[in-house]
Amino acid sequence: MLKVSKLTKIFGGLRAVDQASLQVDEGRIVALIGPNGAGKTTLFACIAGFLPINQGHVEFLGQDITGLQVHDISRRGMVRTFQITQPFAKLSVLENIAVGSHQLHARRADALAHARTVAERVGMPAAMLDQPAAELTVAGRKRLELARTLATEPKLLLLDEVMAGLNPQEILEIIAIVRKICDSGVTILLIEHVMHAVMSLSEHIYVLSYGKIIAEGAPLDIVNDRDVVEAYLGRGAADQMAGVAGGDHA
Amino acid sequence: MDPYILLAAAINGLLMGGIYTLVASGLTLIYGVLHIINFAHGSMLMLAMFGVYFLLTKAGVDPYLALLIMVPAMYLLGFVLYKHMIGKLSLGRDENILLITLGLSILIENLALLFFKGDSRTISLAYSDKMIELGPLLLGVPKVVSFVAAMVLCGLLGLFITRTDTGKAIRAVAKERMGARLVGIDVDRIFAISFGIGLATLGAAACLLMPIFYVSPSSGHVFVIVAFTVVVLGGMGSFLGAVIGGLIVGLTESFGGLFLGESLGQIGISLIFILILLFRPSGLFGDKR
Amino acid sequence: MRTASSSWAVHGSILLLAIVFPLVFSSPFMVNFAVLALFYAFIGQSWNIAGGFAGQLSFGHVAFFGVGAYASTIVQMRLGWNPWLGLPVSALAGAAAGWLIAVLSFRAGLKGSYFALITLAFSEVFRIIANSVEITGGGLGMLIPMKQTAANFQFGDRRVFYYIILALTVVSVALALWLKASRFGARLAAIRENEDSARALGINAFAEKTKIMMISGAIAGAGGCFFAQYFLYIDPMIAFGVDKSVEMLLVSMIGGAGTVYGPLIGAVLLAAISEVTRAWFTVQGLSLVLYGALLVVIIAYLPNGLIDLFKRRSSRSGGQ
Numbered sequence: 001m002l003k004v005s006k007l008t009k010i011f012g013g014l015r016a017v018d019q020a021s022l023q024v025d026e027g028r029i030v031a032l033i034g035p036n037g038a039g040k041t042t043l044f045a046c047i048a049g050f051l052p053i054n055q056g057h058v059e060f061l062g063q064d065i066t067g068l069q070v071h072d073i074s075r076r077g078m079v080r081t082f083q084i085t086q087p088f089a090k091l092s093v094l095e096n097i098a099v100g101s102h103q104l105h106a107r108r109a110d111a112l113a114h115a116r117t118v119a120e121r122v123g124m125p126a127a128m129l130d131q132p133a134a135e136l137t138v139a140g141r142k143r144l145e146l147a148r149t150l151a152t153e154p155k156l157l158l159l160d161e162v163m164a165g166l167n168p169q170e171i172l173e174i175i176a177i178v179r180k181i182c183d184s185g186v187t188i189l190l191i192e193h194v195m196h197a198v199m200s201l202s203e204h205i206y207v208l209s210y211g212k213i214i215a216e217g218a219p220l221d222i223v224n225d226r227d228v229v230e231a232y233l234g235r236g237a238a239d240q241m242a243g244v245a246g247g248d249h250a
Numbered sequence: 251m252d253p254y255i256l257l258a259a260a261i262n263g264l265l266m267g268g269i270y271t272l273v274a275s276g277l278t279l280i281y282g283v284l285h286i287i288n289f290a291h292g293s294m295l296m297l298a299m300f301g302v303y304f305l306l307t308k309a310g311v312d313p314y315l316a317l318l319i320m321v322p323a324m325y326l327l328g329f330v331l332y333k334h335m336i337g338k339l340s341l342g343r344d345e346n347i348l349l350i351t352l353g354l355s356i357l358i359e360n361l362a363l364l365f366f367k368g369d370s371r372t373i374s375l376a377y378s379d380k381m382i383e384l385g386p387l388l389l390g391v392p393k394v395v396s397f398v399a400a401m402v403l404c405g406l407l408g409l410f411i412t413r414t415d416t417g418k419a420i421r422a423v424a425k426e427r428m429g430a431r432l433v434g435i436d437v438d439r440i441f442a443i444s445f446g447i448g449l450a451t452l453g454a455a456a457c458l459l460m461p462i463f464y465v466s467p468s469s470g471h472v473f474v475i476v477a478f479t480v481v482v483l484g485g486m487g488s489f490l491g492a493v494i495g496g497l498i499v500g501l502t503e504s505f506g507g508l509f510l511g512e513s514l515g516q517i518g519i520s521l522i523f524i525l526i527l528l529f530r531p532s533g534l535f536g537d538k539r
Numbered sequence: 540m541r542t543a544s545s546s547w548a549v550h551g552s553i554l555l556l557a558i559v560f561p562l563v564f565s566s567p568f569m570v571n572f573a574v575l576a577l578f579y580a581f582i583g584q585s586w587n588i589a590g591g592f593a594g595q596l597s598f599g600h601v602a603f604f605g606v607g608a609y610a611s612t613i614v615q616m617r618l619g620w621n622p623w624l625g626l627p628v629s630a631l632a633g634a635a636a637g638w639l640i641a642v643l644s645f646r647a648g649l650k651g652s653y654f655a656l657i658t659l660a661f662s663e664v665f666r667i668i669a670n671s672v673e674i675t676g677g678g679l680g681m682l683i684p685m686k687q688t689a690a691n692f693q694f695g696d697r698r699v700f701y702y703i704i705l706a707l708t709v710v711s712v713a714l715a716l717w718l719k720a721s722r723f724g725a726r727l728a729a730i731r732e733n734e735d736s737a738r739a740l741g742i743n744a745f746a747e748k749t750k751i752m753m754i755s756g757a758i759a760g761a762g763g764c765f766f767a768q769y770f771l772y773i774d775p776m777i778a779f780g781v782d783k784s785v786e787m788l789l790v791s792m793i794g795g796a797g798t799v800y801g802p803l804i805g806a807v808l809l810a811a812i813s814e815v816t817r818a819w820f821t822v823q824g825l826s827l828v829l830y831g832a833l834l835v836v837i838i839a840y841l842p843n844g845l846i847d848l849f850k851r852r853s854s855r856s857g858g859q
Contacts, residue, residue: 339835
């Protein structure tokens with residue numbers, strides 16, 4: 001469904017993303033992980049059209065979407081969420097979601113009705129719907145962000161750290177919702193730091209460090225990958241950990 | 251076209267430009283440190299000019315001497331204005347503070363209209379008509395004196411910002427507000443100081459402008475556009491930019507008047523403003539935000 | 540949540556009051572006051588749909604007003620067209636100016652304060668051009684000869700002008716109501732609140748912003764035509780001076796930006812202040828002093844405008 005080839009993004013002298021390639025097949029949940037500052041959000045921004053790309057291509061549903069405008073990409077079915085939630089503050093929760101619904105429903109009444117059903121899918125209590133979005137808690141905002149993007153009936157969802165700032169209970173709830181979304185046929189590419197969410201949700205993982213993809217594979221393989229450990233914990237860490245393990249055996 | 255006329259226009263443009271630089275440096279300081287676009291900058295300059303006017307007509311103080319009074323007075327006004335009003339209101343959206351400074355400018359301008367009526371005022375001094383010879387050109391003494399004074403004051407301001415502790419604190423806050431707070435700088439005090447300096451430059455500019463220009467309650471409009479053009483041309487927050495920008499704007503105004511006539515000539519400044527915003531909003535020396 | 544019928548009752552009673560007003564208060568002073576109040580409500584609504592609904596605050600909205608005023612006056616005086624044609628001409632001219640300024644500014648990605656300032660610069664450029672070219676009469680302006688016949692869009696009985704501006708205002712209010720209930724309006728609100736999120740949800744922000752600027756320009760342009768016919772004289776300061784930009788902004792922000800009736804509330808208040816200060820104090824500029832102070836106070840303490848006072852009261856009486 002999504003194929004990113006050798007994407008490079010340069011800011012001044014800095015290669016924020018360096019020849020990154022990844023692929024997301026239909027119906028799967030793929031994770032993009034990596035230490036802070038690795039360039040994950042930048043990569044998302046490039047894929048979704050928010051930033052112009054210096055080199056490389058992005059192919060979505062078999063068509064080259066490199067260089068297309070954000071709203072065009074969104075209308076084709078690829079929608080992203082933002083790491084720092086950006087609700088439409090003065091609008092109510094329902095009106096927020098309805099903005100997404102309007103992508104497919106021209107009449108206001110239809111959009112609002114559709115928004116209600118989406119809110120239900122995401123587990124929002126009815127009382128929440130008339131609240132101004134600015135008054136929501138972090139968890140509420142994350143849920144709203146999800147609902148809003150879902151309302152556009154996307155084919156591919158780019159979730160940027162949707163678990164950030166949530167407590168363990170809330171994380172479990174969001175994990176369940178993400179799983180439900182995937183089961184309903186939406187493909188998902190997510191950036192995440194919360195490791196157990198990554199492990200429990202994703203089928204395939206890409207690891208980004210200093211703008212480069214340094215590893216990809218199944219979750220269990222990634223966790224044990226030497227390069228990945230070193231990317232997160234520093235050079236020599238993999239050996240250290242192996243040494244400790246070796247010591248234990250002895 | 252007579253080359254001397256061109257030269258005269260150029261020199262006159264540069265001379266005015268020097269004063270525009272002074273006006274703009276206050277605006278760019280306020281923006282660079284507080285991230286406030288002070289729409290009231292023009293009307294405050296107008297207010298200061300009325301101050302200079304009355305100091306001369308009621309108390310007989312020469313405008314250049316009035317520098318000693320106006321600069322500290324405007325500094326104090328800015329400091330107090332920030333502490334008791336602007337500081338409290340500058341939370342919230344960027345546009346809110348712009349609207350508040352707009353409201354202030356309307357208030358000031360129309361209070362001036364109320365008290366001083368709509369006529370333009372000029373002053374004449376003993377040396378108003380004296381000329382200096384510079385090669386084939388005759389230049390008005392007040393214009394040259396004002397230019398030199400403006401450049402000296404800009405230089406002093408630059409030294410203050412780069413060499414003194416307060417100046418360093420100001421630069422720190424301008425670059426990284428949170429970081430400055432973390433190293434113990436009283437950010438709020440720096441804001442008040444910067445706003446005060448911003449208005450002090452207007453006090454100085456008023457003293458230098460009164461001998462060569464006029465003042466009327468509606469001058470605020472004119473100055474706002476000029477000041478903003480200099481700042482966006484040079485780059486918001488860039489001191490060097492204010493200098494170069496001021497000179498360019500002065501030249502544009504002068505040549506605009508020369509080639510397009512008095513009425514159409516004014517268009518040059520607004521056009522520069524529009525073109526810069528459309529094609530290079532960060533200006534010549536500003537950061538590419 | 541208000542029921543549909545109670546909303547229509549509110550709209551209906553306001554309209555009824557407006558229709559009846561000059562029949563009850565028919566002195567020239569009151570009629571003039573009423574015309575001015577509605578005029579500012581009308582052009583204020585122009586600013587409101589761009590600034591309040593779509594979040595594109597402009598400091599140069601007078602540009603559209605002036606373009607309309609000159610367009611209709613020029614086709615009347617220089618081309619000999621029937622003055623009534625001035626209304627569609629001025630609306631089109633205003634829309635064209637709206638398109639031009641929108642496309643240039645939004646293509647360059649200007650937002651917030653930068654957008655506000657560039658619109659001011661554009662209105663200045665228009666003013667200088669109007670002051671310098673022959674077709675507009677330059678600095679002397681243009682005088683429309685008095686010939687008070689209906690066919691000539693001039694009326695001795697000023698109340699006719701009142702009903703014309705009332706009709707225009709009704710159109711602008713209807714437009715605002717439609718915006719509140721339509722997809723276009725929802726998209727504009729999204730753009731206002733967070734343009735990036737709006738784009739991420741498939742909204743073509745550039746196109747929508749340009750559309751609303753064109754509509755806003757058309758309204759202000761029509762206002763320009765009305766003004767020219769009512770006062771029979773325009774010049775570059777009147778048509779493109781900053782004062783009108785400020786007034787268009789003020790009535791909306793004071794009354795309530797982004798609401799349907801905000802500009803009307805603000806306009807009535809401002810017209811009242813203007814007439815009262817003129818009648819009692821006979822000083823030039825006092826009303827604007829009050830406007831300026833009012834703007835500062837409102838932004839600081841009632842950022843949603845005076846309409847907030849109405850809303851708070853209704854929610855206290857058991858609304859939601």
